[in-house]
Structures are given as structure tokens and as C-alpha cells.
Amino acid sequence: MPRATKSVVHGMGGGPIQGVGIGLRTPHYGVIQHDKPPVPWFEVLIDNYLGKGGSPLTHLEQVCRDYPVTFHGVGMSLGSTDPLNMDYLKRLKQLVERFEPACVSDHLCWISVGGHYAHDLLPLPYVKQVVDHVAERIQRVQDFIGRRILVENVSSYLTYRPSVMEEWEFLCRVVGAADCDILLDINNIYVSARNHGFDPMDYLRAVPVARVREFHLAGYEDQGEYLLDTHGSVVHAPVWALYRKALAHFGPVPTLIEWDNNIPAFGVLQAEAAKAGAIMDEVCCRAA
Numbered sequence: 574m575p576r577a578t579k580s581v582v583h584g585m586g587g588g589p590i591q592g593v594g595i596g597l598r599t600p601h602y603g604v605i606q607h608d609k610p611p612v613p614w615f616e617v618l619i620d621n622y623l624g625k626g627g628s629p630l631t632h633l634e635q636v637c638r639d640y641p642v643t644f645h646g647v648g649m650s651l652g653s654t655d656p657l658n659m660d661y662l663k664r665l666k667q668l669v670e671r672f673e674p675a676c677v678s679d680h681l682c683w684i685s686v687g688g689h690y691a692h693d694l695l696p697l698p699y700v701k702q703v704v705d706h707v708a709e710r711i712q713r714v715q716d717f718i719g720r721r722i723l724v725e726n727v728s729s730y731l732t733y734r735p736s737v738m739e740e741w742e743f744l745c746r747v748v749g750a751a752d753c754d755i756l757l758d759i760n761n762i763y764v765s766a767r768n769h770g771f772d773p774m775d776y777l778r779a780v781p782v783a784r785v786r787e788f789h790l791a792g793y794e795d796q797g798e799y800l801l802d803t804h805g806s807v808v809h810a811p812v813w814a815l816y817r818k819a820l821a822h823f824g825p826v827p828t829l830i831e832w833d834n835n836i837p838a839f840g841v842l843q844a845e846a847a848k849a850g851a852i853m854d855e856v857c858c859r860a861a
């Protein structure tokens with residue numbers, strides 16, 4: 574049976590990423606360093622490594638030596654009206670230049686106002702002024718760190734009255750104007766689709782295939798009236814189903830298992846990654 578060529582995203586130092594990676598989390602440092610498990614790549618929550626040194630940086634050095642990595646951040650606040658945080662970006666740039674990750678990503682959201690930071694990734698009003706505002710900030714970030722970034726769609730629980738376009742149209746306009754790439758979180762699309770009552774396939778069909786460089790998969794909690802994006806459980810069946818459709822549409826995009834709360838044993842994450850990998854092989858082989 575012919576096999577689809579896996580989509581490869583190249584880094585310059587740690588190597589390209591392909592297949593299904595796992596989010597690097599502190600409780601798993603020991604098993605990763607001791608056992609060197611066969612994980613194709615790790616995603617690093619880079620905000621945890623922006624200090625001057627110490628043991629976090631030592632762990633990062635070890636992981637980057639043994640595996641391809643991507644850097645994923647939550648601190649750019651790309652949609653905020655606050656000035657860009659240049660201290661944050663300088664420290665990020667230093668790590669990017671040192672470790673040369675395959676991808677650098679953050680979220681299409683705002684997290685700060687007036688210098689005060691929220692602990693949430695908040696959605697934006699979908700209007701042209703915000704498209705222009707965010708795109709200009711993404712361009713400045715890319716110029717400063719010297720490479721393209723990926724922006725990720727967030728899950729949301731509210732909308733703004735001034736919005737005049739759908740979330741996917743907003744995303745497409747921003748990435749086109751900024752000339753950046755996309756990290757498509759399949760769980761976030763499903764959560765927001767349920768919360769706001771749209772068809773997730775409308776989202777997938779609208780996104781430009783060539784710009785999608787990575788998928789995220791994670792777990793949510795069903796709160797009855799809405800879905801809560803917790804990243805604290807296995808991936809749920811409807812998200813697996815949507816992942817199949819995304820693979821059929823976009824091809825074998827490198828995929829990450831994200832888990833941030835109630836972090837389980839590393840083997841649980843490996844099992845989720847194996848499940849995603851089997852689905853990727855099945856869907857993309859069939860397509861080939």
C-alpha cells in the first residue's frame with residue numbers, strides 16, 4: 574500500500590519535526606533523560622525557560638540535544654494594545670538563536686491590558702482594525718526574532734458585539750496580512766464550535782492549507798452548557814473525529830499531544846501520541 578509522505582517542518586539545529594510529538598512537562602524530565610523514549614519531537618513551553626539559567630535551562634539543553642523541538646509561548650499578547658514586551662522578545666530571541674527550534678508559536682489572542690496580565694488567552698473582536706493591529710504586531714515580532722512564527726487559534730466562551738466576521742475569516746486575514754503560519758488547535762476548534770454553535774468543518778475548509786504547519790490535540794471538560802478547554806484529560810471522541818477530517822483535508826501535518834493539568838504518567842501521553850500517529854497513518858495512507 575502506498576504511504577503518504579509525512580509533512581515535515583524544518584528547524585535548523587535540532588532537526589525537522591514530523592509525526593506526533595508530545596508537550597515537554599516538568600514531571601517527565603526524569604523519564605525523558607533516563608530512558609530517552611522514542612518521541613519524534615517535543616514542544617517546549619518556552620515561557621518556562623526565559624530566566625537567566627539554572628536547572629530549567631539545563632533540562633532544555635538536554636532535550637534539545639536529544640530531540641527536535643518547537644517553542645510554544647503564551648507571552649507575546651499579540652492582540653493587546655499594550656506595547657510589545659521587548660524584554661520578553663529579547664529573551665525569546667536569544668533562545669531561538671541558540672537552539673534553532675523547528676517552529677516558534679504563540680496565540681491569536683490578548684493576555685494583557687495596561688501592563689496587567691490575565692491568566693487567560695482571551696479572544697479578539699473580529700473587525701478589520703484588529704486584523705491590521707495584530708498583523709502589524711506579528712510582522713514586528715517576526716522582524717525582531719528573524720523568522721516566521723505560527724499563530725494558534727484559541728478556544729473561547731464569549732464573542733464581541735462589534736465583530737463583523739467569523740473567527741476563521743479573521744484568522745485567514747491576519748495570517749495573510751502578517752505573512753505568518755498557523756498552528757491549528759483541533760480541540761480548540763471543536764470547543765469553540767460547540768460553545769458558539771458553528772460547524773467546525775466551515776473552519777477547516779476556510780483555512781489556507783499551505784500555512785498550516787502544526788496541529789494541537791488536547792482534552793476538554795463538558796460543563797453541560799458549554800465545553801471547557803482544560804488540557805487535563807485524554808482527547809475526546811469528537812475531537813478524534815475532527816482530527817481525521819483535518820488530516821484528510823490538510824495532509825499529515827505534525828501533531829502535538831498537549832496536556833497541562835492533572836499531568837499523568839509519561840506513558841499515558843505516549844499512548845495518546847501512538848493513537849494520533851495510527852490515525853495519521855491510516856487517513857493519510859488512504860488518501861495516498
Ligand SMILES: [Fe+2]
Pocket residue numbers: 725758789831
Ligand atoms: Fe493548543
